Amino acid sequence: MTGEMxxxxxxLSKPLVFQVGHLGETYQEWVHTPILTSESPRFFESDFLEILTRTVWWVVPVIWVPVGLYFITMSYTMGHSLPLVVLMAVVGAFVWTFLEYCFHRFLFHIDTESYWGNTFHYLIHGCHHKHPMDGLRLVIPPAEAAILALMFWNLYGILFTLSIRPVMFGGGLIGYVMYDMIHYYIHHGQPTKQSLKSIKKYHLNHHFRIQNKGFGITTALWDRVFGTLPNTKAADKSG
Incomplete structure (x- = not known):
């Protein structure tokens, strides 16, 4: 399994992960041609690996909201006032929206054609574009999220002081939870509020019309800043 066949x-009736790499340069076209069913395809022969790839949506807030609040509270106990802690937590969540955009644009949409490149891309994001209604592979699995959280905790140790680091990190975790919950809802919910309807239309436009633009989930701000905002006409036609 080292190259293109x-x-x-x-x-599609067999585990997918170790197949998709063989598509070579045709992988990008294949993975961006969605299959619109709610079925959750099998990824691996191994039941253990398979379990690690499937996550029900409510696991994300159950695990990460308490963790985020713990770190936010830590900065408060280190002597910062409550209003300042709340403000820094909001800033931390705002910073997450930028990280969210960067991950989605520069990592989740890398252009691959090698066996392992295709395999890696399918695992981190390609599967979501191929099976956008797979509700068990929409939010980030806890093990993967924990690895990313550890990376950012270490990075924040370089960027911030000892007492500011926890609240910025905790605010970022709350921002992440909001991102995953909004992402899940706009795929599987039927929003009635205009704001959520607009987010749903915006994101479905990214999936089904212009997949190289519209990378924001929580907000379209960074798409505006970096020139990846889909044109209005296309967005209006998306459903």
Whole structure:
């Protein structure tokens, strides 16, 4: 399993992860042609690995909201006033929206054609574009989120002081939870508020019309800043 197989066809009845790499340069077209069913395809032969790829939505707030609040409270106990802690937590959540945009644009949408490049991309995001209604692979699995959280905790140790680091990190975790919950809801919910309707339309436009623009989930701010905002006409036609 080291390279492209000429004329390779993915067998959807078999575990997918170690097949998709063989698509080579045809992978990008394949993965961005969605299958609109709510079925959760099998990724691995191993039941253990398979379990690690599936996460019900409510696990995210159950795990990460308490963790985020713990770190926010830590900065308060270190002597910062409550209004300042709340303000820094909001800033931390805002910083997350930028990280969210960067991950989505520069990592989740990397252009690959090698066997392992295709395999990696499918695991981190390609599966979501191929099966956008798979509710068990929409939010980030806890093990993957924990690895990312540890990376950012260490990075924040370089960027911030000892007492500011926890609240910025905790605010970022709350921002992440909001992101994953909004993302899940706009795929599987039927919003009645205009703000959520607009977010849903914006994101579905990214999936089904212009997949190289509209990378924001929580907000379209960074798409505006960096020129990746889809044109209004296309967005209005998306449903």
């Amino acid at each position: 000429v004329g390779f066809t993915v067998d």
